[in-house]
Amino acid sequence: MRISRRQLLAGTPALAFGQPRRPKIAALATIYFKYSHAQHIVDRFLEGYGWNGDHHRPPMDLVSLYVDQVGDNDLSRERAARHPSVKIYPTIAEALTLGTSRLAVDGVLLIGEHGRYPRNEKRQTQYPRYEFWREIIQVFEASGRAAPVFNDKHLSWNWEWARQMYDDARRLGFAFMAGSSLPVTWRTPSVEMPANAEVEEAMCVAYGGVDSYDFHALETTQCMVERRRGGETGVKWLEAYRGEHFWKAWEEGVWPRELAVAALCRSHTLTPSRAGFNHDFPTLADMQRLVKNPVAYRYQHTDGLMGTMLLMNGLVQDFNFAARLRGRRQPLSVQMYLPMPPARTSLANFFSPLVNHIEQMFLTGKPAYPVERTLLTTGLTAAGVESLHRGQVRYETPHLAGITYRATQESTYWRT
């Protein structure tokens, strides 16, 4: 059945005129265990979270839960038992319709992160975000009504499917948000990219793996550079470097070393390079000794801006951004700070601003920031994987060249 955008928009908004009713939310998760993304996100809807100097309880009810994989460490059953408003459904369609024949919720959380899913030959984990999405769209279409959706992390690992997700949301006209916590978490120091800045080069120095934390690092950079003059214009090409190629590129100055230095000077987790010193700045030889398998993505935006992502496992365990701005002598640099459990904290509170933005979307029907950011970073993540798979060659990205959007005027990172 094909339905028009107008028909869908005619569906019941979460907030009708008169008495506001509490929106009903469905959560679709791959798996739900301690410190999984589903636990971090769904728990905040169920248990509340620290926000603006209070223990905030979202003004909505999480009523249904679908969990794809239930193992020995599952917490979804415990949560449902303790929160009688929550019912666990065996299928996505039932979670969305609450066992009826029509969409019966006002917002959807799609959390396809963690769980055992196969990896393809490019080493991408095939999390079923698109597969979940297809089922959501089928219910929306069959019901003649849609509801806002939040997709955790990047869209699909498969670019075509990711694009399809974006196009579906546009076609049906529902609010769609996605992405990482990095753009919305605390910053040390608490600084923003000035609106309309002329950004000449941007970099994120981070850690983690390919098809994993590379996405977070790309979102870290993107949430800053999208504020530049002219807004986002898309990306023309990407080239990945790894191992020896990485160090050769470093030495040849393929990316600006002064930005790497600025970013590393924002880290709180710089591995000491000398015994007996707690915090020294590494030489190149130190870095080569400490970082066993470095990865870089170097990419050019359509308007010429160059971006670089460095994954330097062994050297840092945080996400640090630096950019060269026209008219500014020193790079602008900052850390997007993740209070990461279990080593440093017990709560991954970077999910709190993420959940707060999702709540706002569920209440207002408007995304807090453009999903095009995540469409682009999804494409960049896949392009990084592709470049590495093809032997670290420059990979042209005409499919990303047309992704244009404007950043929100208001900052959306955690400041309150």
Added chain:
Amino acid sequence: MPKRVAILASIYRYLSHAQHIGDRFLIGYPRAGEWHKPDLKVVSLYVDQKPQGDQSEERAKEFGFTVYPTIAEALRCGGSRLAVDAVLLIAEHGDYPRNEKGQVLYPRYEFFKQCVEVFEQDGRSVPIYNDKHLSYSFEKAKWMLDSAKRLKFAVLAGSSLPVTWRLPDLELPLGCEIEEALMVGVGGSDPMDYHALEAMQCMIERRKGGETGVRAVHMIEGGAVWQAGREGKWSARLLTAALSRSDSPQGLTLADGRTQDLVGSGALPQLVKNPAAYFIEHRDGLRTTLLMLNGAVRDFTFAARVKGMPGIPSTQFFLPPTPNVTYSACLVSKIEEMFLTGKAPYPAERTLIVSGMLEACLTSRLQGQQRLETPHLAVRYRAPRLPQYPRE
């Protein structure tokens, strides 16, 4: 010619305060997105104790300075007159006895006094940074600052908490009217309660009229802390706000990762086996409370009710992890500023009053948890106009 610095340390060992502060003067530190190398030259070191892992000789050899057997010799670099332009006094860590109040008797006053003697004998004085509180004894602490006034040298002192990042970046407006304030801290007494009190002090000193001194203190421990909460001696609303800033709730969060309303759920008494409350009555009428809540959380948070500000302004004093402990880089940038300009970026009276209120609280505890009048703590000062923690 770079200014010359003497380091006086209780011990110099990996991850001791002397090492992570002192080393930054030797190899630099991150400041505002740069690896900054201070234009200062460490020329001498005195270490009081050389435990296993001592690094004093190793550092002296690598960085070309001398370890002297006495403080006077370190200040005179083996000569007959004061031969340095600044002193870094770090008497934290090392093996020192505790008194009956539970205070570790770090020899800060004793070190400082020897500096003053050299300054007097040689007719010249230089700025001193004193790490952490001035002394376990308010009388000694006061002598330290009085001597600095008399000999006209700058003193900076205290904890890193006032100068580290805040989550969120909250600075109370200068001249605001604070109705009540509450701090949550963790760790042992007397090192960590001191940090917590000074963190609270750097916030409340910005109130209208500035700091005017402390009239009385009262410290209680155990179940009496919860009873005091029920009686309204401290505010559950402020505690909720402070704990809403914590990233480290214990108990059920450790068990299965869930978020918790630790106050609303009533979980605190189960989690905190030995709570302590430090009640501070300021001379201008402001009442503040420090709750040491070991077992509930593992970070330092603050909340206040401020006239005209919506909600409950609250924040976490962010202590980045070991080994980098980047908060000490924030502190070193302030020490460097004083060494270069001869002016303390914020008043050592903050540390003086906190040294005194901590000592008085511990006396209150020793005397059967009785309220204690503190006429000696009539310390008046004004907060620095500009924020002193990193904002860019």
